[in-house]
Amino acid sequence: MSDTNVQDRLQRRFNRWDNDHSGVLEKSDFEREADDIAERMGERPNSQRATQLKKALTGMYDDIARDGGGGSSSAVSWEQFQKAAQKWMASDERVLRDHLRPMVQAVVGMVDRDGSGTIDRDEFVAWISAIGAGEGQASDAFDTIDTDGDGSLSVDEVLQACVDFHLGRTDFELL
Template identity: 40%
Template sequence: MTTAVKNERLRKRFEKWDTNGDGQVDRADYLSEADRIVSAFGEDPSTPQARALKDAFAGMYDYLADKAGVGAAGSMSVDQFQEVVQAQLFAEGDAGFSRVVRPTISAIVGLCDVDGDGQINPEEFHKWLEAVGVDRSSAVESFRAIDTNGDGQLSVDELVQAVRDYHFGTLDVPLLG
């Protein structure tokens, strides 16, 4: 995948997470996105699952902001965001995605895993896509593409890999919205 395509996907992610539209992302933007997802799932914000998602989004922001040199109380421009994600996720591959993205994916799984098996079935996946604002029209096909072991369930590992694949251009399902 070309750098231009990666940067375009990151720019879209930045715009999605810049919830107040000020051209910067900060901790409050990440927490607003977490609140939006919690609300879309119809989850009470005080539940452990909702708090885990907020903590995961806050942790992701804090980590990236620290690496960008702006700190948790600072904000990042689109260029800073792209630079830090490039360095912390893309350059580090699986390790970077695991460190930065896995906690958020795990927390989203905690919200939509109604049957409590730690995995996402097709019905839960539809709910996930709806909650993060992704068109569900290709949900069946997307589910099959993400379900790399073909067991009819999506594990956290498969979902983290899907986020990575999206950013590297081999999958067109933006699981984080």
């Protein structure tokens, strides 16, 4: 993996989460992000799925604030964000997986329109076009992420794809 790549992706992630472009991350950025994803997925703001996602994202904010060395009541600077990320990415990748899991689970729950518990190809393509990321590659990405080749994406498969992206192993950004 390339360290520059990993660093660039972290910076991009920080900027994307900094929804109000204040230069620091606040809990409200994560609430807005959850609302934004819900809206793009055509979900009502207070639906169970939308509420789950908001809970997962604000929970992630609390984790980042804690591991960055600040408290969850103050904002997270880029330096604190990097500190938290280094902590999550330095050791066994299970640590990163555990931190990302609640968010991935909530997003999968939202994308999984038919409630099958997994994401099929149509659901995946709808999601990727809703977030406006790499539409042309959606079908190829689906095949790559579907590591057991059963034609649907499980929470674990999506989670691994997110981890692989942030560790610089793959180029397809999911979230």
